[in-house]
Amino acid sequence: MLLPKKRFFVVRYIYLHIYIVSMEGVYHSLRKEFGLKDKHIAIIKELGSRELAAEELCRKARIPTGRIYEYLNALVEHGIVKKSAQRPFKYSIPDLKRSIVRFTQNRIDDMMRMQSEMMVGLQSGQQVSMLHNAMAFTQAHISMVLESNVYRIMCIQGSFPYLLYPRDFDSFMRIRDIVTKARPTISRPGQDMAHLIYKAYQDALEAGKRLIVVFDKTTFDFHMDLFRDTLGHEFAALLKDIIQKLQAYDVKVYVVDEYNPLQIDVSEKRVSLSLRYVGVTTGIIIEGAEAVQFFTRAFDEKIKKAKDVLPMLRELEGSA
Numbered sequence: 001m002l003l004p005k006k007r008f009f010v011v012r013y014i015y016l017h018i019y020i021v022s023m024e025g026v027y028h029s030l031r032k033e034f035g036l037k038d039k040h041i042a043i044i045k046e047l048g049s050r051e052l053a054a055e056e057l058c059r060k061a062r063i064p065t066g067r068i069y070e071y072l073n074a075l076v077e078h079g080i081v082k083k084s085a086q087r088p089f090k091y092s093i094p095d096l097k098r099s100i101v102r103f104t105q106n107r108i109d110d111m112m113r114m115q116s117e118m119m120v121g122l123q124s125g126q127q128v129s130m131l132h133n134a135m136a137f138t139q140a141h142i143s144m145v146l147e148s149n150v151y152r153i154m155c156i157q158g159s160f161p162y163l164l165y166p167r168d169f170d171s172f173m174r175i176r177d178i179v180t181k182a183r184p185t186i187s188r189p190g191q192d193m194a195h196l197i198y199k200a201y202q203d204a205l206e207a208g209k210r211l212i213v214v215f216d217k218t219t220f221d222f223h224m225d226l227f228r229d230t231l232g233h234e235f236a237a238l239l240k241d242i243i244q245k246l247q248a249y250d251v252k253v254y255v256v257d258e259y260n261p262l263q264i265d266v267s268e269k270r271v272s273l274s275l276r277y278v279g280v281t282t283g284i285i286i287e288g289a290e291a292v293q294f295f296t297r298a299f300d301e302k303i304k305k306a307k308d309v310l311p312m313l314r315e316l317e318g319s320a
Contacts, residue, residue, distance in 0.1 A: 155215035254306035
């Protein structure tokens with residue numbers, strides 16, 4: 001757990017990092033550790049020294065008009081970018097370095113709060129075991145997929161759900177390779193583990209198990225852009241395969257327009273709570289009905305605010 005003293009030193013390190021190291025190093029950290037995407041960084045770079053309207057930002061940051069507000073609104077919500085009070089709206093970052101420090105501090109506070117919630121089982125006398133690294137998380141994830149009849153997954157920010165990977169093994173591995181080259185992953189990378197993950201999901205689907213996933217809209221958009229740019233004309237075939245997969249099995253995937261700092265996996269027997277921080281995956285597994293009921297309710301509340309991914313995929317397929 002990130003104690004207040006440790007949090008102080010982390011924030012202090014980030015603050016010094018901004019003043020001592022090049023801003024490119026800071027932008028790299030914002031991508032890798034704090035969930036910002038390339039388009040967020042492009043906007044921050046443009047607004048770091050001037051005030052601009054959305055139309056000007058589209059040209060300078062090379063972001064399509066239909067997408068600019070999605071990224072701008074996220075940065076405004078994070079407190080990095082300021083939006084003028086009157087029309088025509090303009091956007092600015094009055095103090096770039098202070099805004100970044102405040103943003104990272106808030107994210108660390110979120111992580112601390114989530115880590116505190118992860119310890120709920122410790123006070124209730126339920127059986128709790130630790131997940132010390134990505135390998136332990138991946139093994140637990142696979143075993144929970146296999147043991148469940150109904151398996152709920154709330155993906156951590158940036159994590160693209162395996163249910164949206166292709167059905168064919170070679171295509172699955174190709175997409176996995178594209179993903180692991182583009183960003184850090186909470187699960188253990190490598191072909192051996194990817195094969196085990198693929199088999200676990202295929203076995204679960206063929207057995208008729210119900211799998212339900214929620215992940216964030218920013219992650220959905222990032223990966224769709226990544227696959228489109230990487231696959232070219234094959235992108236449409238990927239979308240078609242994913243759509244057919246979702247229709248063929250007892251699965252449901254939802255997209256929510258919220259930041260998810262924690263990975264939550266819920267089976268009928270236990271709950272896995274994990275996060276990735278400073279390049280390390282850690283977490284806990286809580287066994288018992290009380291934890292399962294609590295996090296199932298939290299999961300269901302999240303779904304109320306989410307949208308089915310199928311219409312989004314069909315829309316992309318129509319324009320691919």
